[in-house]
Amino acid sequence: MDHIREMNNPIPQVPVFFMKPDTSLIRNNNPFFYPEFTNDLQYELEVVVKINKLGRNISEKFAHRYYNEIGLGVDFTARDLQRICKDKGMPWEMAKAFDGSAPISDFVPKAQFENLNNLQFKLEKNDTIVQNGNTKDMVFKFDQIIAYVSKFVTLRTGDLIFTGTPVGVGPVKIGDRLKAYMGDNLMLDFFIK
Numbered sequence: 001m002d003h004i005r006e007m008n009n010p011i012p013q014v015p016v017f018f019m020k021p022d023t024s025l026i027r028n029n030n031p032f033f034y035p036e037f038t039n040d041l042q043y044e045l046e047v048v049v050k051i052n053k054l055g056r057n058i059s060e061k062f063a064h065r066y067y068n069e070i071g072l073g074v075d076f077t078a079r080d081l082q083r084i085c086k087d088k089g090m091p092w093e094m095a096k097a098f099d100g101s102a103p104i105s106d107f108v109p110k111a112q113f114e115n116l117n118n119l120q121f122k123l124e125k126n127d128t129i130v131q132n133g134n135t136k137d138m139v140f141k142f143d144q145i146i147a148y149v150s151k152f153v154t155l156r157t158g159d160l161i162f163t164g165t166p167v168g169v170g171p172v173k174i175g176d177r178l179k180a181y182m183g184d185n186l187m188l189d190f191f192i193k
Contacts, residue, residue, distance in 0.1 A: 024102040038078035044165035045123040048073040051159040058150040063143035069107035076101040105187035124179040133166025
């Protein structure tokens with residue numbers, strides 16, 4: 001909710017979703033290379049669920065069966081391009097789905113967490129905390145998101161769903177170092193080049 005307010009967006013009645021191709025993914029803490037087409041690249045840390053079996057039109061009460069691992073990811077956004085897209089009523093993919101726009105951590109079994117609806121996660125930029133979130137503050141919970149998306153898109157094994165970001169999104173520049181934690185566990189640690 002705080003991120004919605006920070007972006008001056010209306011509160012959504014249903015989840016808003018968009019697609020990122022597999023070329024968006026950066027794994028193994030490889031560096032992110034700042035693209036030439038934007039002057040306002042911003043980070044958005046998100047919890048990511050990893051789909052573990054094929055499903056469509058999934059009922060919310062069964063959605064928990066469709067993932068058994070979670071991780072963290074950064075949804076990089078070319079905010080200047082996103083503003084243009086929003087103003088013109090265009091899709092956001094050029095601002096969100098470009099190559100390398102989705103660094104992701106390794107995934108861990110969800111069973112190791114006592115309560116998925118009360119997970120603390122944070123992002124540090126150059127050793128300063130810039131985002132500090134908890135899944136209890138999500139507008140839509142994991143199972144709601146999975147059920148909703150599966151009405152439109154068949155979910156396949158290995159698909160990743162980024163689940164929304166807390167307040168504190170902001171810009172990065174070349175030379176910045178981003179570190180993301182789930183609880184006290186360091187999950188991501190990479191540089192902007």
